[in-house]
Amino acid sequence: xxxxxxxxxxxxxxxxxxxxxxxxxxxxxxxxxxxxxxxxxxxxxxxxxxxxxxxxxxxxxxxxxxxxxxxxxxxxxxxxxxxxxxxxxxxxxxxxxxxxxxxxxxxxxxxxxxxxxxxxxxxxxxxxxxxxxxxxxxxxxxxxxxxxxxxxxxxxxxxxxxxxxxxxxxxxxxxxxxxxxxxxxxxxxxxxxxxxxxxxxxxxxxxxxxxxxxxxxxxxxxxxxxxxxxxxxxxxxxxxxxxxxxxxxxxxxxxxxxxxxxxxxxxxxxxxxxxxxxxxxxxxxxxxxxxxxxxxxxxxxxxxxxxxxxxxxxxxxxxxxxxxxxxxxxxxxxxxxxxxxxxxxxxxxxxxxxxxxxxx
Numbered sequence: 001x002x003x004x005x006x007x008x009x010x011x012x013x014x015x016x017x018x019x020x021x022x023x024x025x026x027x028x029x030x031x032x033x034x035x036x037x038x039x040x041x042x043x044x045x046x047x048x049x050x051x052x053x054x055x056x057x058x059x060x061x062x063x064x065x066x067x068x069x070x071x072x073x074x075x076x077x078x079x080x081x082x083x084x085x086x087x088x089x090x091x092x093x094x095x096x097x098x099x100x101x102x103x104x105x106x107x108x109x110x111x112x113x114x115x116x117x118x119x120x121x122x123x124x125x126x127x128x129x130x131x132x133x134x135x136x137x138x139x140x141x142x143x144x145x146x147x148x149x150x151x152x153x154x155x156x157x158x159x160x161x162x163x164x165x166x167x168x169x170x171x172x173x174x175x176x177x178x179x180x181x182x183x184x185x186x187x188x189x190x191x192x193x194x195x196x197x198x199x200x201x202x203x204x205x206x207x208x209x210x211x212x213x214x215x216x217x218x219x220x221x222x223x224x225x226x227x228x229x230x231x232x233x234x235x236x237x238x239x240x241x242x243x244x245x246x247x248x249x250x251x252x253x254x255x256x257x258x259x260x261x262x263x264x265x266x267x268x269x270x271x272x273x274x275x276x277x278x279x280x281x282x283x284x285x286x287x288x289x290x291x292x293x294x295x296x297x298x299x300x301x302x303x304x305x306x307x308x309x310x311x312x313x314x315x316x317x318x319x320x321x322x323x324x325x326x327x328x329x330x331x332x333x334x335x336x337x338x339x340x341x342x343x344x345x346x347x348x349x350x351x352x353x354x355x356x357x358x359x360x
Contacts, residue, residue: 011086043076074176157189187234
């Protein structure tokens with residue numbers, strides 16, 4: 001219950017679609033927060049079983065507001081931001097969950113200690129029920145701008161592991177893309193970081209990112225082009241900001257890493273389409289500064305091919321296969337040197353078979 005009928009400290013927006021199996025655990029983790037002075041906005045696009053779960057929780061807890069059939073993730077979050085009453089905004093994925101003290105800890109960091117526009121925390125990835133902690137910045141109590149810690153751009157765009165001052169979002173017109181695309185969290189994450197004057201980081205792991213839902217859009221190989229479309233949208237929103245020249249090499253490195261990640265999981269027959277779209281996107285960056293210091297070798301190679309007038313996707317794939325052959329040869333040479341029994345020989349033979357299948 002909201003204390004003394006005052007405005008809530010935090011409005012938590014939960015965009016929902018087809019997650020009835022996971023939704024009760026998510027909502028339970030919110031209604032049981034140690035910070036009770038919150039508003040929970042359940043933005044459900046269905047199906048009916050999700051609507052029913054939301055209505056049941058709203059009937060038991062007056063802090064819960066249900067809005068229905070907005071038409072997608074972006075529209076749901078945007079409507080939630082517009083109707084929210086809280087000083088700060090939180091966003092929670094409907095198949096994830098939070099530690100019970102998450103919002104008390106984040107609000108204390110944001111409102112009392114730092115007066116921050118945005119506060120980020122660490123999170124725990126749950127893969128096959130195993131927990132893996134994200135990396136965190138060692139910053140302490142101070143607030144900062146992105147150009148002081150630009151490597152934050154390359155972190156997972158964990159929009160859900162944080163709080164955003166509502167006035168900051170509205171003043172800067174920071175909203176989600178409303179197209180039905182995957183990866184629309186990335187441009188929101190980038191725009192928030194580049195426009196925030198006061199960023200804080202809480203070195204605690206408070207959010208549980210559930211990677212075990214097989215229906216997650218990020219797992220769909222049919223939507224690899226969505227990442228480019230979302231990244232292009234984000235680039236257009238930030239490229240003219242005063243801070244951008246000071247952080248752009250980190251932005252480019254993060255963008256190329258995202259392209260490479262998508263390219264590595266692409267389905268057969270999509271390579272040329274992906275390649276042409278990626279080349280068009282990368283060429284928008286211009287040639288004024290080719291600082292590769294934030295790049296690792298493989299993303300740098302992809303960049304060099306995408307920015308070349310003559311390099312083709314076939315040449316890029318051939319080059320990658322050549323590198324794989326060199327790596328395999330080195331592994332074989334090493335294994336031959338240390339091979340003393342049949343187990344290692346079998347391992348060597350297995351590696352050769354796997355590589356030959358890839359070649360085919």
